[in-house]
Amino acid sequence: MENNYVTSDEYKLYTVRFMVDEEKEYSIGIRGVTTDSPLYMDSLVIKAVACDAPSMFELTNVTVNSATVSWQGSADKYYVHVDGIAFSEDYEVTENRVHIGNLAGSSQYTMYVRPECQDVEMRDSAVFSFSTLCDDAANAPYYERFDRPDVLPACWNNAGGDEMDDAYRWNVHMETATDGCLRFDSHDNTYGNVNILASPSVDVREKGYRLSVEYKNPAGGPLSIYISTDGGETYADTLLSGVQYCREWNTVSADMDRYVGESVSMIVKSESNYSLSDGAYHYLDNFRVVKVAEVKGYEATICYGQPYSGFGFEISTSDLNYGDNVFSRIAESADGLLSDTIYELTVHVPFTDYYVEDVMVPGQAYSGYGFEGITEAGRDYTRTLRSEVTGCDSTVHLNLAAAVLSVEISDTVCEGGSVMFCGEERTESGDYTCTEANRYGVDSTTVLHLTVLPSEVVRRDTVCEGDWVDFGGERRTESGVYEADSVNALGCTYRTVLELTVLDSVSRVDTTVCHGRYVEYGGVHYSESGEYRISLPAEHGCDRVLLLGLTVIAADTAAYSGHACEGRPLYEAGFAGTMVYGDTVLYRTDRTACGCDSVTRLDVTYIPKVEAYDTVRVPDKVYEYDGRTLTVGGDYQSDGIDVYGCDSVHHLHLEFTTGTGAADAVTLTVVPNPVGLSVTAYVDGDWGVELPEGMRIEVTDVSGRTVYAGDVEERPVPVYGIKSRGVYLVRIISPDGMVYTGRLIVK
Incomplete structure (x- = not known):
């Protein structure tokens, strides 16, 4: 008994007949399959029956002249009787279905089904009614008055609405015993419920035909009427669109010349507004496709709020709106199928209020639309006019705005x-x-x-060590520069550059300072070499520790010695150009490569200019001196440089003598020379083997001052009396007037 699926929005009776053995237990399973809607089940009955009645009839394969009807039941044989207009047939079948032929189109039939096991009259058995499809389209002319009580004309098809309650669909409504029309209930019907009514198709074989129908809608929902050439699948023309509050019968019509050679039908769309008004119904009457002998058109104008009467029309104020109101009526032929005369009336109702907008220039008077001299912008300037043509009053409302400058x-x-x-x-x-x-x-x-x-956006971000930044769909945890391409809301392609700084929780700084200076962290001075662990204030919410490696550079001091010549500046590096005038100590402070001070000390020895004076007497008339040959006695000078590069001046007094009394000047040998201040120097001369008696020694400094004088007592002769550095002249004088000279340099 599986896979018997039943899909319905309402409860359906489903009957299953089965045979079981006595004194045994059985399980009955019900399996439901659904997607997004609930399943409902009620009234489960299990009972022994002698015979079950047919149920759940279904009509399939229906055509103009045949139909197939099936049902549910468990009998082995069924007797079927079908009644219709000029039709009565009986069938005997052994399955739950019967095919019925030789039917008439657009006709209704009643079928009775009795199972073999049921002993009742045929009319008391299960009953089912159905209709065949409509015949081919009727030929124009076509006329339907809807005057048969409670019977919807053949081939007028209701679609939509409420299948369970025909009151909510189009039905025949008898206004008198002999005069009927179609009516749609918009009063008690569910709000927004839509019903579609389709007329039979009518063949238009030649020109001159016109389709027309009378309608009214006193207080119902929107009413629309269309023309279709495909049975309502699409609409070829719109005759009415959402019409409401049409309290009197009116006629809508359309020329059929454009549809020659086609079958046309009228499609009526009715929408319920669930109105409490007694007039909340749609009405249709006198649907016709006939030839028109003449169309007469009229025009009239009436002021708003007044009814119109003329040309055979009586129009109430409730059916007249502003603008053009089009009405029509048909003067029918006697039998309704011959040519008609159509009267069309256009009633124009002038507007009582006209609203215009304009702009004025601030500071200038405004003129326009009959207004003059307005100097200020405003929303509602008004003036009343009376039309010379219609005699109706109207008010012009001017909304005047100031121009935006x-x-x-x-x-x-x-x-x-x-x-x-x-x-x-x-x-x-x-x-x-x-x-x-x-x-x-x-x-x-x-x-x-x-x-x-911009096509490139630079973003700078800082996070703590261990944190991350989501960029380009990836987590960035290291300092660096990252790039990602994006598209903004305007569709611009741009590149985002992320400059990410990840703050280390522990950082190290190695630095060097000069002696006497310091570095400062957190208000603490650090001035000694060493390693320090320093807790720093949080940055960007990140705790920080600094490892400081500090090196303190000791003071740099250097000492040098040098000399300075009299009358000349110093040439020592760093002191060049400095003039001194005696022994002195100079200092210079420099900045080293690491930025510390370096002190240089220079001990300066002052070297005075050396001037020596000699008197030489020679017996000959020729004397060689400083590369020159002198033949005339007199004073001569020789300029030289001592061992320090200082100036040395020798003054010579030359005398030429004759005879035995002539004296000689002989140069001494001085060793060691130069000599240190604490070392004794010795001199010797060409005196033969024996040291002559009576010789004296004199030592003078560069200024000519005698620093020592005494008798020569030993050979070599020691030089005494020197207590400072400098250049000294040593002279030894023999008793016979011979002068021995030498120059001694003391360092």
Whole structure:
């Protein structure tokens, strides 16, 4: 008994007959399959029956002249009887279905089904009614008055609405015993419930035909009427669209010449408004497709709020609206199928209120639409007019706004894009101003605030060690520069550059300072070499520890010695150009490569100019001196340089003598020379083997001052009396007047 699926929005009776053995237990399973709607089951009955009646009839394969009817039941044989107009047939079948042929189109039939096991009259058995399809389209002319009580004419098809309650569909309504019409209930019907009524198809074989129908809708929902050439699948023309509050019978019609060679039908769409009004119904009457002998058109004008009477029309004020109101009536032929005369009336109702808008220039008087001299903008200036043609009064309402003389607009474009503004192409972000005369001849200023979105955006972010930044769909946990391409809301492609700094929780700084200086962290001075662990204030919410490696550079001091010549500046590096005038100590402070001070000390020895004076007497008339040959006695000078590079001047007094009394000047041998201040120097001369008696020694400094004098007592002769550095002249004088000279340098 599986896979017996029943799909329905309402409860359906499902009967299953089965045979079981006595004194055994059985399980009955019910399996339901659904998607998004619930399943309901009620009234489960299990009982022994002698014979079950047919149920759940279904009509399939219905055509104009045949139909197949099936049902549910468990009998082995069924007797079937079918009745209709000029039709009565009996069938005997052994399955739950019967095929019925030789039927008439557009006809209704009643079928009775009795199982073999049921002993009742045929009329008391299960009953089912059905209708065949409509015949082919009727030929024009066609006329339907809807005057048969309670019977919807053949081939008028209701679609939609409520299948369970025919009251909510189109039905025949008898206004008198002999005069009927079709009516749709919009009163108690569910709000928004829609019903579609389709007329039979009518063949239009030649020109001259016109389709017409009478309608009214006093208080129902929207009523629409269309023409279709495909049975309602599509609409070829719209005759009415959402008409409401039409309290009197009116006629709508359409020329059929454009449909020659086609079959046309009228499609009526009715929508319920669930109104409480007694007149909440739609009405249709006198559907006709006939030839028209003449169409007469009339026009009239009536003031708002007045009824119209004329040309055979009686129109109430409730059916007249502002503008053109079109009405028609048909003067039918006697039998309704011959040519008609159509009267069409257009009633124009002038508007009582006209609303206009205009703009005035501030500071100027406004004139227009019959208004003069208005100096201020306002919403409702009014003036009343009476039409010379219609005699109807109307009020003109003027909404007067002040012209905007200054406007600011904003725009955004992608980099590389542009905006045309004031006749120029703008490609850079900025504020641009354009002043032009507006349509009133007054200068109007427009300011454009243009933003050009960059093709590259730099984003800087800082996080703590262990944290991350989501960028480009990835988690970034290390300091660095990252790039990602994106598209913004304007469709601009741009590149985002992330400059990410990840703050280390522990960082190290190695630094060097000079002696006497310090580094400072957290208000603490550090001035000694060493390793320090320093807790720093949180940055960007991150705790930080600094490892400081500090090196303190000791003071750098160097000592040097040098000399300075009298009358000359120093040439020592760092002291060059300095003039001194005696022994002294100089200091110089320099900045080393690491930025510390370096002190240099220079001990300066002052070297005076050496001037020696000698008197030489020679017997000959020729004397060689300083590369020169002297033949005349007199005073001579020789300039030289001592071992320090200082100036040395020798003064010579030369005398030429004759005879035995002549004296000689002989040069001494001085060793060691130069000599240290604490070392004794010795001199010797060409005196033969024996040291002559009576010789004296004199030692003078560069100024000619005698620093020592004494008798020569030993050989070599020691030089005494020298207590300072300098150049000294040593002279030894023999008793016979011979002078022995030498120069001694003491360091």
